[in-house]
Amino acid sequence: MFVMSIWGTSLSLSSRSLAIALVLCLTLLYFSYSFNACLLASISRSLQQSNLRNLLSLTSTPRNESSSISSSSSSNDSATPAATPLANTTGSTGSDSTSNVPAAVGIASSSDGSPKYQLLRQPGLRPSRHLPDTLIIGVKKSGTRALLEFIRLHPDVRAAGSEVHFFDRHYQRGLRWYRHHMPYTIEGQITMEKTPSYFVTKEVPQRVYHMNTATKLLIVVRDPVTRAISDYTQAASKKADMKRFEQLAFVNGSYSVVDTNWGPVKIGVYSRYLERWLLYFPLSQLLFISGERLIMDPAYEIGRVQDFLGLKRVVTEKHFYFNATKGFPCLFKSEARSTPHCLGKTKGRNHPHIDPSAIERLREFYRPFNNKFYQLTGINFAWA
Numbered sequence: 001m002f003v004m005s006i007w008g009t010s011l012s013l014s015s016r017s018l019a020i021a022l023v024l025c026l027t028l029l030y031f032s033y034s035f036n037a038c039l040l041a042s043i044s045r046s047l048q049q050s051n052l053r054n055l056l057s058l059t060s061t062p063r064n065e066s067s068s069i070s071s072s073s074s075s076n077d078s079a080t081p082a083a084t085p086l087a088n089t090t091g092s093t094g095s096d097s098t099s100n101v102p103a104a105v106g107i108a109s110s111s112d113g114s115p116k117y118q119l120l121r122q123p124g125l126r127p128s129r130h131l132p133d134t135l136i137i138g139v140k141k142s143g144t145r146a147l148l149e150f151i152r153l154h155p156d157v158r159a160a161g162s163e164v165h166f167f168d169r170h171y172q173r174g175l176r177w178y179r180h181h182m183p184y185t186i187e188g189q190i191t192m193e194k195t196p197s198y199f200v201t202k203e204v205p206q207r208v209y210h211m212n213t214a215t216k217l218l219i220v221v222r223d224p225v226t227r228a229i230s231d232y233t234q235a236a237s238k239k240a241d242m243k244r245f246e247q248l249a250f251v252n253g254s255y256s257v258v259d260t261n262w263g264p265v266k267i268g269v270y271s272r273y274l275e276r277w278l279l280y281f282p283l284s285q286l287l288f289i290s291g292e293r294l295i296m297d298p299a300y301e302i303g304r305v306q307d308f309l310g311l312k313r314v315v316t317e318k319h320f321y322f323n324a325t326k327g328f329p330c331l332f333k334s335e336a337r338s339t340p341h342c343l344g345k346t347k348g349r350n351h352p353h354i355d356p357s358a359i360e361r362l363r364e365f366y367r368p369f370n371n372k373f374y375q376l377t378g379i380n381f382a383w384a
Contacts, residue, residue: 127184138199141230142222142291158183159192168201209280222291223383224268231264271372
């Protein structure tokens, strides 16, 4: 009896141990299955997300994390002396990549069949903002707006739409602020900005030099007498009670003494301002465009600009037509519009009648300055 009792107890313990072992095995099996299932699900999700990203990269514009300046912009704000306001500027000055990059860039074919933009499927074709490679620095009322609108027809030129006035009014804001006002470009495109007052502002040549010693400069010039009258006409259109041109251009109501302190007259002394620019930039980095020829033969002058900038001659005679009523060239298409249009009602505005004696006296005043300008540029513009 005693042996039977021990045997029964031993049998009971073995069954209990077996049950416990079985439960443990089932528990381990369950956790193993759950872990492997989660692992497989995680791997599957990762692969799906990777494939999705690869797909999206073909159709959307990724962020550009590069902060290097464009190849032609060899100098940045690191070269700016500590004494200048740019010493307080922080961050990269060359390119600016943000999450505000347009969602997608497709192909917009120009009239000659060349694509204006390429699909961003290759390295280097990621839009970012850059400091300008080229500046239209003047001269006011000589055709700077026309030049900008004409040259930006080129698919490799991207320009700020309005005058930024960085180097003359907002310099203390720094190069980061300036770059933020530039358009997005891709590799191979030129960034351009136009502010005519740069040409006559004393501090600007040095400031541009500190930004980039290789900056290319476009200067539109026009007969200074005609330019002064155009400048006056624009001002008079905004002020009904403005004095007559002759009263403002001369001292004491006599044509004998020209008022060189009056802005429209003062700006026309081109040689004085050009000498400042030549202290910082060689003549090879400046291109002078005839304002008169830009009106009469825009394709010729834009051809010179394209050559100067190292661009293929894409903008040609087929882009322009002459509006006889306005006496000004118009466009068959532009960057913003595909239909024929002129630049605006302010272009080709009729000038008021000016006393011929006043005009002759101004021509006499400008003659020695014009000759000096011809010598500096090596170009005879043949202004009377």
